[in-house]
Amino acid sequence: GIPLILCTISIILSIFLTAIDQTVVITALAGIEEAFGGASQIGWSTAGYVLPMAVLALFWGRFGLVMGRKSSVLISIFFFEVGSLICALSKSMGMFIGGRVITGIGAGGIQTNVFMISSEITPLNQRGIIIAFVTMSLIPAAVIGPVIGGLFTSSKTLTWRWCFYINLPFGGVAALFLSLLYKPKNDKSRFIWNWNKTIFKRLVNTFDLVGVLLVGISLVLFLVGCSLGGTGLNGFNKPVTICFTIIGGVLFLCFIYYEFYCYKVNQEMHYYPMLPKELIFKRQVLAPGLIMLLSNMVFNGSSIYISIYFENLLGNSPSRTGVHLLPMILPTILTTMISGLICSKVGIVKPVLIFGSICGVISSGLITMLNYHSSDGEKIGFLFLVGFSFGFFNQASMIAAQLSVSEDQTDYTLIITSFTAFMRSFGASLGGIVLTSIYSNTVNKELQKYPQFREETVDQILKNGSLQGFDQHEASILINALSIGLKWVFHSILILSVSCLFISFTTSNARVPQKKKEDTDIVEA
Template sequence: MTDSRSTKGSAKACSMSDLSFKSEKEQNQQQKQQFAVSQVSMHTAAEQDAASALENRNAKHSARENSALPKGFVLYASLTALALSLFLAALDTMIVSTIIEEVAKQFGSYSEIGWLFTGYSLPNALLALIWGRIATPIGFKRTMLFAIVIFEVGSLISALANSMNVLIGGRVIAGVGGCGIQSLSFVIGSNLVEESNRGVLIAILSCSFAIASVVGPFLGGVFTSRVTWRWCFYINLPIGGLTFFLFLMFCNPDPHTFQETVRNILRIPSQLIEFVRKVGHHLSKVKELGKRTSWKILLTELVFMYDIIEFVLCTAGFTSILLAFTFGGNRYAWDSAEIIVLFVIGVILVILAAVYDFFVFPKFDVVKTAPRYQPLMSWRNIKRPGIFTVNIALFLLCTGYISQFTYIVQYFQLIYNDSAWKAAVHLVACIIPTVITSVVCGVITDKTRQIKPIIVISSILGVVGAGLLTLLNNSASNSAHIGLLILPGIAFGGLMQSSMLASQIQLDKESPTFHSDFVSITTFSTFSKNLGQALGGVISNTVFSAAAVNKLHKSNIELPGGSTANNLVVYRQTHFDGSHSKLGNIISASLTDVFYTALGFYGLSFVFAVFASGKKVAVKPIRVKDDLEKGEGINDKSKEKQ
């Protein structure tokens, strides 16, 4: 009995313990499940909080970016100062188109007349990449003011020149300053507005260039015909002074209200003193650098900060090529050793400059450890099809356009014996379409965010217009004098407006080098445009001179002093015998050769334009202020999601 009872008792105890164990196990499982649920809940809440925090942070960042941009009066005043700065630089490019014959007659050097354009455009191109690098440590505003001063000095030297070499030297100095003005204007302007509005901004600044293209030749023609060609350079002095004053007043990185701008205007005397002091300070730092530190540090900064090796190679190379075009067929025969050596050396140096920047520069250890050391032309950026193709297209189109532009004036002066200002009036048919197209394309880009269609259509119209322009001979009607000039103007305005923006949107905004890349790509676009203008000015002059001399020999015409292009122009001015005379026919045929050369450049430009990137401009960001005014703030949205 005892055993049975004990057995039953133990069984009962065992069953109770089992129940107790099971109950405890179930409680543990339930607790685990509750803990897991709470963890998931906490994790979900954490994710929601993180998403809300990220959204709020992005909203605050967007708000800071929006509030950092100038608005209202300050924005418009800043844009006016930038537009006038660009107008000043562009005016000096176009105003010389009407003084060619007068200067050639006074200095007796028509074969070098192309350097009136190239002497200004070549440093404009080669230094475009350097100015942005200089402005980064010094400040964009101070650098811009310094560029205006250099431009004014060059203009004064050109106005006082007593020989062709001095005149070209003054043009080179003015080109150095003009390059800084053009490069920095677009960099500063692009940072004044959001990406979605940059198309309109570039259109406004491009209009300054186009308006200068109208005013420049007209003023040059009036000055040359009524006063003296020297006033084409004197006029830059008062305009430059006004530009300096406006830029000093309104283009400021900090003030964003009218009241702050007024206070800044009242500080103009102190700002001028500060500007001079800062320039002196930086110059003294350079001087002290050579005295107090080792030459190794100075050399390191020159080589890696300013990429001086690439700059020297590139400058020497392009100069050699342009000199070969200048002297070939004039001072030396095309197959002479001098011309061949200049071509070969020039091409080799340009290739070495590209190889050095693209492949050698990034291999240095100091470059790998210091992100601030970047090449002037980064292969990482230029190899992108969206950047490379559109800038090559711009370069080729500008080469063809400046060739046409220069010799359209020559057409009316040499064939019809028009005065300088009458010949300049005809350029209105080319320039007005440029202005209208720049504005219209900017608006289209702002509304549709599309860029590639504008680039391709502009290139197509350029090819068609260049082909039609070959019909501009000494038998062309008055309507042809207007109609044939319209399409080249449209093509130039469309591609010039869209190419820079098309390059800028290819950059990665999250990249740690975005700021330096943005400056580099913007200045590279200016480099492409100015290099095309420099090459076009020399090539067109070479083609015309070679064609004219060749046709004179074939016609057995001997001019007093020899059958050269310079003597042909001088003789034509003093012995004009009508548009359909033997000399008139020779000049007309030579001009047609120039227009055919331009057609070739337009055709190549179209090939590259077809492969432009189809990337769209970023959508305009939503402003936090607008959401809050509607009662739909970021925090409310995040709560609704939760």
């Protein structure tokens, strides 16, 4: 009815804001740097948002399970709004980055809880459609964000600060609709606030705080280590990069060991680990989770570096680049809706994932052929296939994982949804960071052959992509180096796509039930 439609619109608006906020600063960086200086810190305006969004996704899933999805998403929106206001009112680079971190914390909660709410307000045989609508709202943000940032930054009457002011009214409307229209039956807080000597123990166990700390610290160290690997010459050989990456990996293994073997489950007290061993070890859950991770690494990496191809290599403006990306965005929206309908109305999931993976391998292979002299027809055709393939993954992966438990196991369904939402966020973040490191190191290595390009000059080129100030010979050298860097990135994306294809064959053969739950069973492979 109308309340369900308005509730769906509000969660779509909420998650769209988080997605657009991730890309809006790309074209606003020049204005922000001009206002505050601090060129060496400007990269954290993006990393400060992306890192907490990915790292805290599992915690927000746990928080939503314990405190209720409605309370959790409203608190997340509050963090998002406060962070946006701090960014808009910033007086220094440190204040701005702090605001981005708070915004990222809220964005992680919004994205995780929106997928949980989407899975809760609809039955399994209709879930593919609503998840498709939610997923579709994320896709245009890759194009719209940089365009909005560029328009505000170049405006004579507005400034880059309006990139963040604009979040306030839309976030307020989303929060109002959710608070009035989202009325779940089993969404009450499970935590008993008895202020006695056991409350600390109950807080630690209920929210799995040890697991939160381990996964949070490990992922931050690992992602920062990967990010540092893309700075300067031979970034991955620097001791700080090696230490951060290795320590982060070891701590993540400690997190897995703690979750699987040390955490004490107590169903009466609602003590559950964030990653229950009996769920995550299931092929039916792990395989879709890995597909979610790899497909978002591929799509986010493709979006970033196809944009860099148009801006840095071909010299297009951000707004014109957005137009060039439409052949990738539009088919993604179309196939997202089609795959959602197939999963819900036909009931098949595995064939959708396999078909999408095959298309992904073909499209990833084709974009390795992009170069400075590619024709318009090649650009449009290659980008169309990239977008066409990605639309088959997100909702099909999430539904495939949810089919591993019966529909009446609400807690396990929400835990699985939280896990797949985490893999989506982490994949998008990891893809951007790892591929950036590959790109930066490759370009640096190529330019080391020419003494006129010093390390700081290369870093400046990689940051703003400008070839101005170089003569024709130097510009030719730079174009060649950037082309080689992009080639390495696109070949890495191809490897990820092939891995995704192999994993898609291991997913369950379970089908979405087309009748009422009591009349049908889910038969797994």
